[in-house]
Amino acid sequence: MGKKKTPVRTLTFLRHAKSSWKEAALADLDRPLNKRGRRDAVAMASRIAAGSSLATIFASPSLRTRETVFRLLEQLPAQDRQLVFDHALYTFDSTALINALQTLDDNLLDAAIVGHNPALQETIGWLRGSSIAAFPTAACAKLTIPLAHWCDLAQGCATLDWLLVPEKKL
Numbered sequence: 001m002g003k004k005k006t007p008v009r010t011l012t013f014l015r016h017a018k019s020s021w022k023e024a025a026l027a028d029l030d031r032p033l034n035k036r037g038r039r040d041a042v043a044m045a046s047r048i049a050a051g052s053s054l055a056t057i058f059a060s061p062s063l064r065t066r067e068t069v070f071r072l073l074e075q076l077p078a079q080d081r082q083l084v085f086d087h088a089l090y091t092f093d094s095t096a097l098i099n100a101l102q103t104l105d106d107n108l109l110d111a112a113i114v115g116h117n118p119a120l121q122e123t124i125g126w127l128r129g130s131s132i133a134a135f136p137t138a139a140c141a142k143l144t145i146p147l148a149h150w151c152d153l154a155q156g157c158a159t160l161d162w163l164l165v166p167e168k169k170l
Helices: 035-049 063-074 095-100 121-129
Strands: 008-015 056-059 082-085 110-115 139-148 159-164
Touching: 008 121, 035 063, 035 110, 035 139, 035 159, 056 063, 056 139, 063 082, 063 110, 095 110, 095 121, 110 121, 121 159
Parallel strands: 008 110, 056 082, 056 110
Antiparallel strands: 008 139, 139 159
C-alpha cells in the first residue's frame, strides 16, 4: 500500500479596503469604507477571483470588512459560497489570528480570510518564514500549505503564491 499524500491547503488573505475616519466618534468596529476603499474593493474583485476560489470566506464582523466582502462578491459570478463573520477575526494580533486558523475544519482545503493589519501581514510573514514589506488596504495574498491538519500550522510552513495590491490612481 502507498503512503497517504499530504493535502495541499490554501489560505487567501484579504485586508479590508480603505476605511473612513470622517466620524471620529464611531467605534472602530463601525467604521465604513471611504470612497477610495469602495473603489478598490470593486477593482480588486476580478484580480483576486482569477487566482482564488473564494468558496469559503471567513471575515471579521467590522463594517469595513463586511463592506469589502460584499463589494467584492457583487463583482463576481454567482456561486455557492460559505461566508462566515467571526468575532475571533476582529483582531490586530497575529497570535490570535494564527490560533483561529489552527481551529479550521480539516475537511476545508481552501479558505479566504478577510481582516485587519498588523495581524494579516505578520501572519503571512510567520507562515512563510519571512516577512513581507507591506500589506496595504485591499491587498490580497495567497499561500499554499502542504499540511494534513490546520492545527499543524507552523512558522515557515507556507509558500507565497502571489501578492496583489490595488493599483494607484493619479
